[in-house]
Amino acid sequence: MRQVTIRLVIDVVSVLETETVTGHLFMFDNNRLYGSLDQNTSHLATAVAPGDQIIWSVVPIECEAYAALSAVDVPADLVEVTKNTYPGTNVSYWTGVVKKPVGDLSYGLTFELGTKTKTISTDRTSRLIDGNGVQRSGAETSEIAA
Incomplete structure (x- = not known):
C-alpha cells in the first residue's frame, strides 16, 4: 500500500474569467x-494499485x-472517496482507497472557486x-520524461 498525493494547482482568476479549467489546471503526483x-497537465x-490511498488537495x-475541491467523481466500486477537513480549519481535501484494479479509468473533479x-x-x-507496483529504474524514468 502506498500513499499517492495528487496536487491540483489551479489559476482561479483565469478559470473564473474563461469559465473553463482547460489550460488553467496543473496536476501532479x-x-x-x-x-x-502526464505530470503538470x-x-x-x-498509477495506482489496489490498497493504495490517494489524497487530492487544491493549491x-x-x-x-478561494478554491476548494467539492467532488471527486469516480466509481465507488473501484475507489472509495471521502471528503476530509484539516483539524481546526475549513480547508478540505479528499482521500480515496483503491479497492480493485482500475485499468484506464477517467474521472472528474468539481471545484468551488x-x-x-x-x-x-x-x-x-x-x-x-x-x-505495476515496481519502481522504475533511472533509465526507464528518463524515457518517460522525454
Whole structure:
C-alpha cells in the first residue's frame, strides 16, 4: 500500500474569467517512479494499485483566491472517496482507497472557486491507471520524461 498525493494547482482568476479549467489546471503526483504519466497537465494519469490511498488537495496560484475541491467523481466500486477537513480549519481535501484494479479509468473533479463560489467541473481527462507496483529504474524514468 502506498500513499499517492495528487496536487491540483489551479489559476482561479483565469478559470473564473474563461469559465473553463482547460489550460488553467496543473496536476501532479508523487508517483511518477511507479508509472504516473502526464505530470503538470490537466490530464494527469496517476498509477495506482489496489490498497493504495490517494489524497487530492487544491493549491490556488493566487494566495488570496478561494478554491476548494467539492467532488471527486469516480466509481465507488473501484475507489472509495471521502471528503476530509484539516483539524481546526475549513480547508478540505479528499482521500480515496483503491479497492480493485482500475485499468484506464477517467474521472472528474468539481471545484468551488471565488468569493461568490462558482462551481466548475473538469472534462474527465484525468485518469487513474493500473500501476505495476515496481519502481522504475533511472533509465526507464528518463524515457518517460522525454
